[in-house]
Amino acid sequence: xxxxxxxxxxxxxxxxxxxxxxxxxxxxxxxxxxxxxxxxxxxxxxxxxxxxxxxxxxxxxxxxxxxxxxxxxxxxxxxxxxxxxxxxxxxxxxxxxxxxxxxxxxxxxxxxxxxxxxxxxxxxxxxxxxxxxxxxxxxxxxxxxxxxxxxxxxxxxxxxxxxxxxxxxxxxxxxxxxxxxxxxxxxxxxxxxxxxxxxxxxxxxxxxxxxxxxxxxxxxxxxxxxxxxxxxxxxxxxxxxxxxxxxxxxxxxxxxxxxxxxxxxxxxxxxxxxxxxxxxxxxxxxxxxxxxxxxxxxxxxxxxxxxxxxxxxxxxxxxxxxxxxxxxxxxxxxxxxxxxxxxxxxxx
Numbered sequence: 001x002x003x004x005x006x007x008x009x010x011x012x013x014x015x016x017x018x019x020x021x022x023x024x025x026x027x028x029x030x031x032x033x034x035x036x037x038x039x040x041x042x043x044x045x046x047x048x049x050x051x052x053x054x055x056x057x058x059x060x061x062x063x064x065x066x067x068x069x070x071x072x073x074x075x076x077x078x079x080x081x082x083x084x085x086x087x088x089x090x091x092x093x094x095x096x097x098x099x100x101x102x103x104x105x106x107x108x109x110x111x112x113x114x115x116x117x118x119x120x121x122x123x124x125x126x127x128x129x130x131x132x133x134x135x136x137x138x139x140x141x142x143x144x145x146x147x148x149x150x151x152x153x154x155x156x157x158x159x160x161x162x163x164x165x166x167x168x169x170x171x172x173x174x175x176x177x178x179x180x181x182x183x184x185x186x187x188x189x190x191x192x193x194x195x196x197x198x199x200x201x202x203x204x205x206x207x208x209x210x211x212x213x214x215x216x217x218x219x220x221x222x223x224x225x226x227x228x229x230x231x232x233x234x235x236x237x238x239x240x241x242x243x244x245x246x247x248x249x250x251x252x253x254x255x256x257x258x259x260x261x262x263x264x265x266x267x268x269x270x271x272x273x274x275x276x277x278x279x280x281x282x283x284x285x286x287x288x289x290x291x292x293x294x295x296x297x298x299x300x301x302x303x304x305x306x307x308x309x310x311x312x313x314x315x316x317x318x319x320x321x322x323x324x325x326x327x328x329x330x331x332x333x334x335x336x337x338x339x340x341x342x343x344x345x346x347x348x
Contacts, residue, residue, distance in 0.1 A: 024283040025065060031284065032066030035096060039072045039274075040087060042080025042101045043160075044189035048212025050074060052129045052272050052310065053100040059301045063291035068096075076188045078114075079163025080105045085117030087277055095284035098126065099275040103267035108163040110328060111264070111338040116163075121328045124276040124285055125320040126292045130313040132271025133211070133240065134165055134232035136248065138204035139197060140224060147230040147246060150179040158193035158202035159185045165207030165267060166193060168342050169232055172264050173206070175341040177251050181206065191216065197226075207232060209271060210240065211311040218309070233268040260337045263330055270320055289317040 039057055043049045050072070057070040075083040080102035087099035106120040136157075138144060144155050150173075159167035162185075170181035184202055187193045190212055196202045206229075213220070220226045230248040231240045249265060252258040274292065276285065295301060296314040305312050315323075 025287075028283050028287045029065035031095070032064055032068040032287075035066065035068040037061070037064070037068045037070050037096050037098065039070060039098045039100055040083050040091070041072060041074050042076070042083030042099065042105065043074065044076050044191055045074050046216075047190040048209050048215065049080075049100055049102070049189070049272060051212070051215060051308065055301065055304055055308070055310065056129065056274075056295065058304075059298050060291050060295045062298075063294045065287055077161075078116075079108065079161045079167065081108065081114070081116045081118070081163045084120075084275070087275060088118035088123065091277060093277045093279035095276065095280045095288060097277070098288070099123075101273060101275060102164055103132075103270050103273055104163040104165055104168055106270070106273060106324060107264065107267055107327065108168070108342075110330075111335055112162055112168075112342055113339065114162050120324060122278045123324075124278060124280055125317045125324065126274040126276060126288055127317045127320055128270040128274070128315040129272040129296075130211070130311050131315065132209040132268050133237045133311075134169065134207050134265075134268055134271075135210050135213070135240065135245065136169075136204065136206035136229045136232060137208075137213070137226045138229060139200070140227050142203040142227075144204075144229070145227065147179075147248060147251070150181060150229070151177070152180070154180045154182050156182045156184060156203045157206050158187050158196045159183050159205075159207070160187055160189065160193070161185050162342070165232075166190070166205060167207070168264065169207040171343075172261065172341045173248060175343070176257050176260060177248070177253075204229070206230075210237065211309060215309045232265060234262050234265050256334075256337065259334050260341055263327070263334055263338050264341065266323075266327060270315060270323060273320060285317075292317060 039053050041050050041053045053072050057072050061067050061070045084101045084105040091097035109116050144150050144153050157170050170183050173179040190208050228245045231245050232248050249261045293316050
């Protein structure tokens with residue numbers, strides 16, 4: 001008799017669990033049906049972040065219950081901190097706005113001096129589209145031919161603003177390694193920086209993703225217009241290793257210098273993060289996180305990415321949430337040194 005009752009209880013509890021999951025799924029589907037979800041990109045149209053976001057937008061709606069329409073909007077400014085602040089403080093907290101921000105907008109509030117309107121440790125993370133491989137490259141007629149040369153000769157590089165890798169990484173190298181980058185800020189995004197490079201307004205760039213630059217300007221490589229000086233990550237990338245590009249981190253003179261660089265260069269691990277405001281209902285977060293992971297298995301998306309030469313190496317929202325938590329638990333001494341390493345004022 002006891003066994004029979006136990007089986008009935010277990011069956012009832014299981015039914016409640018299944019019913020609860022089905023109810024949550026139905027609730028999410030009902031919410032998103034007929035809705036529009038905006039992906040707010042913290043850079044200008046035509047750049048690498050925008051390209052990835054638009055690729056994602058063409059497919060992810062099919063994986064979100066209710067199949068909402070996905071629209072990409074560009075919100076430039078402050079190294080994507082403006083877009084991050086909008087998502088954090090202003091955007092609806094219902095799961096209809098997703099931020100596609102620079103990784104610097106996650107790290108910069110921890111180690112930067114500029115006041116921002118968001119707390120990265122309180123974002124909900126959907127994931128990252130890839131682990132980016134940042135590079136430092138120059139025109140072939142620039143006055144330097146190697147990363148070591150920049151220790152002794154000035155090189156003019158184009159950049160966005162504080163919080164953007166194109167500004168923060170050369171500032172890091174100036175302060176920790178003693179390089180002589182002259183940083184020209186104020187460009188809206190990678191597209192504008194590369195136009196400035198073509199016009200010879202600047203001689204190089206440090207902090208643009210390798211896949212982004214090969215997608216935007218494949219002719220630069222076939223026509224030998226640029227030279228890669230260094231890889232700007234914590235691990236070497238085989239394709240860049242093959243062309244003889246050293247790791248900038250290997251120029252660190254002490255173990256602590258290397259730890260400071262590792263903290264700042266950790267941005268390459270979560271190269272293209274997507275975030276939600278903190279108050280989005282849990283069942284919608286779960287649905288969006290699942291959609292983010294599942295969409296990268298889509299054959300059409302992968303085919304498009306291959307044709308566009310986009311590198312896909314997605315990180316789940318749960319894994320990225322843990323990574324950001326660990327970053328914000330970095331020892332104070334390393335954080336303070338990293339803050340000082342980014343303190344140099346850019347020039348315009």
